[in-house]
Amino acid sequence: MRVDIYRRAEHAGHFSYLAVPEGKIIPEEAINTDWELSDRGVDVDDDATQLPEFAIDDPHEQISAKGYAITSVKAI
Template sequence: MKVDVYKRSEDSNLCSYLVVPTEKPLPQEVASTDWLVHELNVDFERDGKKHFTLNPEDAFHQIGEKGYAISHLDDRTTDTDAH
């Protein structure tokens, strides 16, 4: 699946990631927060490896449920460890 990846910096130098299927608009419920484009048109596959702190199976479940996937609070990473 091709996705667009957004990143948001948070307190304590942590960041979260949001993935949205490519060519889909940023969901309205997250559009008012400070998400910045990180990478566009990225291959996001169910390969067992984490992508942008997201577990692929969980991310695909989130995308199927709400149209996007977002890092869980416990899965945030420091800005320097991203990707």
Template sequence: MKVDVYKRPDGEGLFSYLVLPHEKPLPEEVTNTDWQLHERDVDFERDGKRHFTLEAEDAFMQIGEKGYAITHLDQRSGDGAA
């Protein structure tokens, strides 16, 4: 699946990621935060690996349920470079 990846700082040096199917607009419920485009047109696969701090199967489940996937609080990245 091709996706666009957004990143935002969460404070204390932590970052969250939001993944949307490629070229879909940010959903209304997340537009009031400071998401910045991190990467566009990325291959996001069901390969059992982590992608941008997101577990692949969890991300696909989130995308199926609400149209996007977002990092869980306990999965945020501390270096900002996932």
């Protein structure tokens, strides 16, 4: 699967990341004017359980359930 990665600034110089299937728009419940495009067409292995560079857990499960995957609140 390929995804587009968006990011937004959080406290203390940290970022939250949002992964959306490549070419799709951010689903309405996740729209936030603070999201900015970070990376396009990032490859995600079919068996990936994490995207550690973006602190995203269970990317496939999150995308299947809600149309996007987001940084874990534990990582912010």
